[in-house]
Amino acid sequence: MSIQIQTTDAAHAHYAQHVAKLLEDSAKQRGTGIAKRSGFYLLQKIAEGKAVIALDGDVLVGFCYIESWEHGKYVAHSGLVVNPDYRKLGIAKQIKQRVFDLSREKYPDAKIFGITTSLATMRINSELGYKPVTFSELTKDEAFWAGCQSCVNFDILQRNNKTMCLCTGLLCDPQNTPTLKQSENAKPKLDEVMS
Numbered sequence: 339m340s341i342q343i344q345t346t347d348a349a350h351a352h353y354a355q356h357v358a359k360l361l362e363d364s365a366k367q368r369g370t371g372i373a374k375r376s377g378f379y380l381l382q383k384i385a386e387g388k389a390v391i392a393l394d395g396d397v398l399v400g401f402c403y404i405e406s407w408e409h410g411k412y413v414a415h416s417g418l419v420v421n422p423d424y425r426k427l428g429i430a431k432q433i434k435q436r437v438f439d440l441s442r443e444k445y446p447d448a449k450i451f452g453i454t455t456s457l458a459t460m461r462i463n464s465e466l467g468y469k470p471v472t473f474s475e476l477t478k479d480e481a482f483w484a485g486c487q488s489c490v491n492f493d494i495l496q497r498n499n500k501t502m503c504l505c506t507g508l509l510c511d512p513q514n515t516p517t518l519k520q521s522e523n524a525k526p527k528l529d530e531v532m533s
Contacts, residue, residue: 341399341429343392343436346384350391354381357401357419364419374488375417388444390437392420392429399424402437406445407477413441413448414482418459434462438510447512451476453505460506468508473500476507 355377362374380403383389389403400420406413415437420430441450452468453476454460460470476482483500486492495503 341392341394341424343390343400343429343432345387345436345440346389346391347387348385350384350389351381353391353398353401354378354384356398357417360398360401360421361417361419364422367422380417388440390433390440392424392433394424397421400429400433402433404437404441404444405482406448407479407482410445410448412477412479413445413450414477415441415450415452418456430458431462431465434459434466438466442512449512450510452508453503454508455505460508463508463510466510468510471507471509473502473507475509 357380358375358377365374380389383403383405384391388405389401391398392400398421400418402418403416404413405416415434418430418434418437420433438450441448450468451471452459452463453473454463483495486495486503489495491504
């Protein structure tokens with residue numbers, strides 16, 4: 339096994355449909371809500387270099403992408419997924435670290451946020467310096483919240499006027515986090531190949 343984690347480019351376009359299926363299957367398996375993304379939408383993120391992919395040779399191991407909101411004031415990390423055959427190896431943490439670094443490169447002043455029901459993702463985000471917040475501290479961009487429409491829990495979000503749902507809001511504000519909290523275990527050496 340030789341896993342490489344890298345920022346995407348057009349050469350990774352053929353993985354878009356596979357990522358979409360992996361995201362859908364993961365949501366069904368966990369029985370939790372997740373906003374569905376089409377292969378075409380994921381293809382755009384891949385081609386724009388706004389995604390991180392983990393590969394074992396040609397095998398898709400994991401994926402995550404970034405979206406910007408309110409003219410780059412906010413950046414969200416979405417679609418974090420790891421192939422079931424590669425779980426429990428710390429790959430999600432490595433992908434998340436790389437997508438975090440990519441966000442800092444592309445949007446250095448943006449607040450980075452996410453919403454999730456996954457305890458594992460909450461732990462990883464906490465290690466990166468995220469804090470739990472109410473939805474009022476996240477983007478107000480209606481296009482972001484419209485992305486939740488395909489989630490099975492969207493009715494809960496609607497009933498609460500987008501102030502709460504089953505997801506937890508997490509935010510990392512670079513203005514209030516001069517030194518990001520990163521332990522040796524939380525900061526993988528991405529230039530090394532896992533073997």
